[in-house]
Amino acid sequence: MPPTSVALTPGLTSYLKSLKTNPIDTSIDNLISLLKRRQIRHSRSCATATAYLLLRVISACRTNDAGKLIERVQSVGRRLVAAQPREMVVGNIVRRVLGLIRDEAEDDRDADFNLSEAGSESQPQTPRATDDHSDSLFTRHERPTVSMSTPISMFSLLSHPEPEPSLPGTPASASPSGRLLGHTQTKDIRAEVIDGIGEIIDELGQVDDQIAAYALDHIHSNEIILTHTSSTTVQRFLLKAAAKRKFTVIHAESYPNNHEATHATVSGNQPADEELLSTESFQKPLTELGITVILIPDSAVFALMSRVNKVILGTHSVLANGGLVAAAGTRVIARAAKVHQTPVVVVSGVYKLSPVYPFDFDSLIEYGDASKVIPFEDGDLVDQIDVQNPLYDYVPAELVDLYITNLGGHAPSYLYRIVSDHYRREDISF
């Protein structure tokens, strides 16, 4: 079944396949149109597609000049983000790749000065320039100014190599022999960046398991857990806990937009053609591990909340202020949990964490197909009334008690810090 369905509907799988053969510009255009047509739509699929595309872009870029690489990635990234600004993971991945290139460039420059560091410096996948933290703490509110100065700082960065105080090597130790090594070092930039992207892709593959590793800390015996829509991350999380403990899951179905996937998740009858469920579709449903799963319509959330011990939610993307954008209906669930003093736990990979501060909440919300709300049989109504089907909700940070990412558990107020760990300040608006 998968091969035929892939051929019929372009999606992530077919895109990744075509990526190997198509010329790079076609691939970029392909992804842009896939994003625009929403044929790739889940956060992870978008992230994976972006990462693979950037991998291709970098490897096709026959240059060793970091400045040119950055420029190229930026231009591709800008087009991708413009194609689907609400898929924030696309921007996140682009930013991380930009960060990789910058780090490599800095390391390289550093190696020019510091011979001893030359070969051994393999780039950690998450750039941790410690000095950036304190800086970004003060400058994070000045996003516009930063963005204005970004190109200037970028070029000055490369043309006038000024020593970074944070790095261990100091220009004092510069030796003439460093110049000799410089030739091989610049050659390595591209390879290192490609390695780094590979690590990002690996991270995307492992993130659910890493998050699930924390499950036993948060789910205990005989608890009643409420969750909403079908999220593979949440499902993995619950499954991990289910292996050891017995608890009850109440699953709200998120009716017009994602109920089919939710029904499939709870009953274990996965449709085989869903691109995103390529590997996950083989996992057992919770019910087979002896977990009682109660499926409820979204409207019954308030009625049941008084018996719920914990609400575990998946998300579409997480914002730097600790708020999140998740499937429509999440906000009212989180609110009901708050009213009942029930803790709300959000599980999300770090790749969904976006350095965006929401000033205009409405701009984050995407609206979906109205025919899911009013079916074709009631078509006469559509002419007379205004049917709305928002796909996402913005959930403010105060409704969330805990975030669990692949790095561990965090308070919502701590997220800005993780943002500054993962994205370079210069790249926040690229």
Add this chain to the structure above:
Amino acid sequence: MAQPVDSSLNLSPSESAAPAPQPPSAPEMQPSNGAAKPSKPPKQQPKQAPNADSGPASAAGGENLSPAELKKRAKAEKQARRAKEKADKEQGGAAPGGPSATASAKKSSSGGGGGAGGKDAASGAQQKGQRHRRGSAQAGAQGPAAEKKKKQEDKSVAVFGHLYGQPRRTTVAGAGKEVHPAVLALGLQMRDYVVCGSSARCVATLLAFKRVIESYTTPLGTSLPRHLTTHLSHQITYLSTCRPLSISQGNAIRALKLEISSIDPSVPEATAKSTLSDFIDSFIREKITVADQVIAGSAAQKIQDGDVIVTYAGSSIVKQTLLTAFKQGKKFRVSIIDSRPLFEGKSMARTLAKAGLDVQYSLVNAVSHAIKDATKVFLGAHGMTSNGRLYSRVGTALVAMSAKERAGGVEVPVIVCCETVKFTDRVALDSIVVNEIADADELVINQPPQQVTGIPDSKAAATAQPDTKKGGNKASSQTSPPEPNLASLNGSSPLANWKETPNLQLLNILYDVTPAEYVDMVVTEMGSLPPSAVPIVHRMSTNL
């Protein structure tokens, strides 16, 4: 409101029973379900190899039969069943249970595709005799089938255990002979939500009882006030087996019984009956028809130009309020929030849109969006409890909460429109104390039959084949159903055989309880009150 109800009451019971889109109810489908099961484990053995430890192994251990033998036995059983079904059919082809029974047989045969189904059947064999809640009436009748039925896992949600009573009645079969045809019809209409909504059900019940009283003759040796009450309680029992009585129905019945018992036994029967009809008429008029007008009038005053009114699901009184305000020339926008599975807001949206109002429609997942620009929230009620809480369609609490807890905004006033006949002296802290559980199968989405173009693919044909084989007699009696059934098999909802999936439960509650602090005002025919005034008004109105 009274008129459509009245006309629908004139339907004969058979008429109303036939077209009703009845999902096969739980007790009926279980026997056939169970009977179909022995054939499953052997069929699925190869497929189940990875997780076989609990599946075929336990079945073989229990019965010591090889798969081949099992298969043989299943075949024999199937033949016996088919013969029996045929005989049943010929005997009572027109029996109301017929179509739904075959439908369920079909369903169970399609259920064989689900991997979990066979396993459930096998592992369930060990726990037979433990779970024996449902359909105990039929248990003794069919030997092996009854045995299988016990294996059915208890699908009731533990927290709501106290609310699962008898499953709703599906047919008029088995109703007492004293039950009046009008009541029979009404019972089915209420069951299928044809008559839905607290006041509609109250009015319909009273009108049906009026006809009961009209056709009533006091038997010899008793007096009307003594016997009519018991006669009515048969009707009431029947109605409550169709769907649990609403608060308004309960209040109306209580008032009617009080009126009956206050009749002087020496009064001639004809006079007593006309007194009672007059009482019913005036009760409907005072407590509901006029009350609604008063409420609509005073609630409409709360609406101002430029308002954005949010309302939830379909409430007749809110609809009337909005229409009244619109007729008064007020310019406002209405945002209707609706929910699955009843979609009551849809008909309200249609009516309001036809009247010319500016209507926006969304589902409950969009509450936070709809509430963003709201200026007032109008809610209907199923009842108001004595501790001031609003007992209404499930989801109402979410809307009221969103209105009160709007992030960073001014809170939106929540106005409840409710006749005093819906007040009750019961108290409820949360939605679990009082509630009504509807059939969970309503949550399973039945896709509209798809158009079949060309030849069905091999997979569909494969699933269709055992289907026709099993119900050979079906083809002769029903030619139309197989096609939609086939379509629903192809694009069937993953929940189609949720009952065979162990540990999976569906919960379909009808009401929830909104905390009193989310309600700013209750508009009744006796004036606009805070929710804390509910018990006082209730006492006043019942002591009158």
